[in-house]
Amino acid sequence: MSAPAGLAEARQALAQEAAGVDELLASLPEPADRSPEQRALAAEAKNRGRALRSRFMRTHGEAVYDELTQQRTVHLRLAELVEAAAAAFPGLVPTAGRMAAERTRPxxxxxxxxxxQGIFLSQVLGSPVSGPHLMDAMLRPTPRALGLLAEFERTGSVDLGSVLLERRDGAAHLTMCRDDCLNAEDNRQVEDMETAVDLALLDPAVRVALVRGGVMTHPRYRGRRVFSAGINLKSLHAGEISLVDFLLRRELGYIHKIIRGVLTDHDRSWQSRTIEKPWVAAVDGFAIGGGAQLLMVFDRVLAGADTYFSLPAAQEGIVPGAGNLRLGRLAGGRISRQVVLWGRLIRATEPDAGFLFDEVVEPQELDAAVEDALRRLDSPAVVTNRRMVNLAEEPPEAFRQYMAEFALQQSLRLYSEDVIGKVGRFTAASAARS
Structure with missing residues (x-):
């Protein structure tokens, strides 16, 4: 198929402009060593290149995506897509080598x-043609999960590193076990969580699933379960939190799979393209940031009476995933603003906690509450009805449009001066408390 009119010329112009920006940046000291004048010069050049990339994608984005995916016959995941784009359209997104070098820097x-990458993926997701196709690609099982499936079906257990997955009486138990950092998420945990979610959904012996935090070795919480401390700020400060492999993959990958299921060929594909199952969360200790975001997609959320949740987006300076999309629906606009913009912490025993916690029990009663919830949700009728509830509450198109804007805005937030400054201070304060 021939390229659309103007694409070849636009591709060449983009490559030339990007080469000019690269030449200028290479002539300057490292970013941290630049003078105010040099920083201004670099910022102006980057802004010029990004404006061109944005115009290029607005005009040619669907044609670019079709070329990269062979007219949408190949399903490329996020990382594969940006790598293919870097090779086929020089200057559109950074090459794998450039990103590898970038990861070595704080x-x-x-x-x-x-x-x-945010500009590119925002335009891809924003298109009603390419966006749904990319979302479908991200709902497919990962190669790692497919490689482990036979073992998990046979043994009912797999240790993924940061997540332990066990099957007991038809229930998949996903235990987050980053005991050294209170289950603070990073690229590694997102990879392990998506693998575990895939396996739980693909295993025909699993009918319902549970996510819970494991027992910690962290000095302040030694011997106690903790659900999640949110994003790993130390990793963010060190430059180890990826837009593609963490912030976007997390939302479009395992969290979206909890809502929609895993997209794969199966014997009842004519009924539903995906395999879906009910999900329960049990909160011990606290659910902060990404932990609180995660709770918004479960079918039932249980919590100990001594727990709390918070979504400190304003303090951290980044966008709290799809929390802004879901929290207002669950809690109402006023509480959503109090939590996201004002940093309000809500304890499980407060009346307002009811919008996120379905059942609050004494800590010693949480195990029994978990077993009861798993038993009651173990029903084919629950599977069908949760699908209809999710369609009504969060239509796929609304999620796609949100994620298109999120891809750009989150990428900008990652490199804003206030975020970099706050992360450095939080990391130092955390180290002092440890």
């Missing part, structure tokens, strides 16, 4: 090449 010392 967040404050990076050039911000992920913003170019």
């Amino acid at each position: 967040q404050a010392g990076k050039e911000g090449h992920e913003i170019d």
Whole structure:
């Protein structure tokens, strides 16, 4: 198929402009060592290149995506898509080599090449043609999960590193076990969580699933379960939190799979394209940031009476995933603003906690509450009805449009001065408390 009119010329112009920006940046000191004048010069050049990339994608985005996916016959995941785009359209997104070099720098010392990925993926997701296709690609099981499926079906147990997955009486128990950092998420945990979610959904012997935090070895919580401390700020400060492999993959991958199921060929594909199952969360200790975001997609959320949740987006400076999409629906606009913009912490025993916690029990009663919830949700009728509830509450199109804007805005937030400064202070304060 011939390229659309103007694409070849636009591709060449983009490559030339990007080469000019690269030449200028290479002539300057490392980002952290630049003078105010040099920083201004670099920022102006980057802004010029990003404006061109945005115009290029607005005009040619669907044709670009069709070329990369062979007219939407190949399903490329996020990382595969940006790598293919870097090879086929020089200057559109950073190459794998450039991103590898960028990962060796702390967040404050990076050039911000992920913003170019954000521009690209925002336009892909924003298209009603390419966006749904990419979302479908992200709902497919990962190669790692497919490689482990036979073992899990046979043994009912697999240790993924940061997540332990066990099947007991038809229930998949996903235990987050980053005991050293209170289950603070990073690229590694997102990878392990998506693998575990895939396996739970693909295993025909699993009918219902549970996510819970494991027992910690962290000095302040030694011997106690903790659900999640949110994003790993130390990893963010060190430049190890990826836009593609963490912030976007997390939302479009395992969290979206909890809602929609895993997309795969199965014997009842004519009934539903995906395999879906009910999900329960049990909260011990606290659910902060990404932990609180995660609770918004479960069918039933249980909590100990001594727990709390918070979504400190304003303090951290980044966008709390799809929490802004879901929290207002669950809690109402006023509480959503109090939690997201004002940093309000809500304890499980407060009346307002009811919008996120279905059942609050004494800590010693949480195990029994978990077993009761798993038993009651173990029903084919629950599967069908949760599908209809999810369609009504969060139509796929609304999620796609949100994620299109999120891809760009989150990439910008990652490299904003306030975020870099706050992350550095939080990391130092955390180290002092440890």
